[in-house]
Amino acid sequence: MAVKNDIDPAVAKKSILDYCLKKGALVAGVADIKAIERIAPEGHRPSDMWPRAKSIISLGVGGQTQGAWQIPAKALGYFGSTEVRAYTIAYGAAFLIENKFGKRAIYCPPDMDTEAGPRVPFQSLKLHAELAGIGARSLAGDILLHPEYGYMYFASIFTELELEPDPPMQENPCPTTSCVDLFRKTGQTPCMKFCPVQCLSGDINEAGNQAEMRYDMAACAEMTQQFEAVPGVLADAIRAEDEEEREDLLFDAENKILWYKLSVGSGGLLGQCFECMRVCPIANQSPQADPIRRYEHRMEAAAGDAEGDSI
Ligand code: SF4
Numbered sequence: 553m554a555v556k557n558d559i560d561p562a563v564a565k566k567s568i569l570d571y572c573l574k575k576g577a578l579v580a581g582v583a584d585i586k587a588i589e590r591i592a593p594e595g596h597r598p599s600d601m602w603p604r605a606k607s608i609i610s611l612g613v614g615g616q617t618q619g620a621w622q623i624p625a626k627a628l629g630y631f632g633s634t635e636v637r638a639y640t641i642a643y644g645a646a647f648l649i650e651n652k653f654g655k656r657a658i659y660c661p662p663d664m665d666t667e668a669g670p671r672v673p674f675q676s677l678k679l680h681a682e683l684a685g686i687g688a689r690s691l692a693g694d695i696l697l698h699p700e701y702g703y704m705y706f707a708s709i710f711t712e713l714e715l716e717p718d719p720p721m722q723e724n725p726c727p728t729t730s731c732v733d734l735f736r737k738t739g740q741t742p743c744m745k746f747c748p749v750q751c752l753s754g755d756i757n758e759a760g761n762q763a764e765m766r767y768d769m770a771a772c773a774e775m776t777q778q779f780e781a782v783p784g785v786l787a788d789a790i791r792a793e794d795e796e797e798r799e800d801l802l803f804d805a806e807n808k809i810l811w812y813k814l815s816v817g818s819g820g821l822l823g824q825c826f827e828c829m830r831v832c833p834i835a836n837q838s839p840q841a842d843p844i845r846r847y848e849h850r851m852e853a854a855a856g857d858a859e860g861d862s863i
């Protein structure tokens with residue numbers, strides 16, 4: 553492979569991050585790969601996936617539209633997941649790096665480790681994004697939140713290019729003042745209170761910061777990761793005593809929906825129920841949390857510029 557030796561890392565970094573933003577990412581940064589090597593568990597370190605990796609680029613795209621947050625609970629699981637857009641940008645960035653700089657790059661698979669089961673990813677995109685400084689862990693099961701853009705979906709690219717890492721966020725926007733107030737009164741923040749299976753709990757210290765986050769992943773998964781229900785339904789059907797019971801198990805309305813989701817490849821099989829994020833003031837009320845807020849932000853900025861021009 554021909555290697556270009558005259559690459560300016562600062563120029564390369566700007567070019568790659570600009571590409572991500574131009575293609576629709578709201579934020580992008582470079583994670584400190586040495587820190588990820590230290591923090592990620594064995595088998596899930598960048599070097600376990602690709603020892604040649606020298607840098608990890610992480611990007612985030614906007615989550616739900618403002619309208620999507622207003623639909624009924626039974627439909628919310630189908631709406632708004634924009635991770636595919638993030639993955640598309642990451643694919644493109646990997647191609648850009650190889651084509652523009654002659655250095656190898658890979659789109660980091662967001663998928664589950666085939667040897668470790670359906671709840672263990674090859675790599676933690678969350679850790680990449682957190683260390684790249686584009687999200688901070690919340691009390692809602694460690695979902696990353698951003699003070700300006702709220703709730704996002706993330707994707708990562710590994711590359712042989714050596715890029716200067718960005719620092720993690722210095723301040724965590726979670727919990728907000730209103731969340732702390734509710735916690736002081738009731739012992740729960742909004743995400744904890746409105747989780748339908750009560751799988752979130754935790755503690756907030758005197759200063760109003762996160763002291764402890766507890767997340768019952770199994771309870772959340774039972775509610776939201778419905779692909780895990782499929783083998784159970786099939787096992788029950790196989791064990792059924794007679795034809796009628798088997799038909800009932802396979803074709804009752806709730807189970808038929810599983811076949812529907814499988815046949816259309818629905819993200820509703822492996823998403824969240826989103827109720828924790830629907831009530832989260834950062835997820836849906838941050839200054840640029842949805843396209844309408846981003847539109848208003850642009851209009852205000854344009855009005856400010858016009859005012860400046862006329863002075
Ligand atoms: S996705 Fe649903 S079940 Fe899971 S933590 Fe959020 S509110 Fe609870």
Ligand code: SF4
Nearest residue numbers: 690726731741743832
């Ligand atoms: S509702 Fe949002 S900001 Fe408030 S504690 Fe939960 S995750 Fe944090």
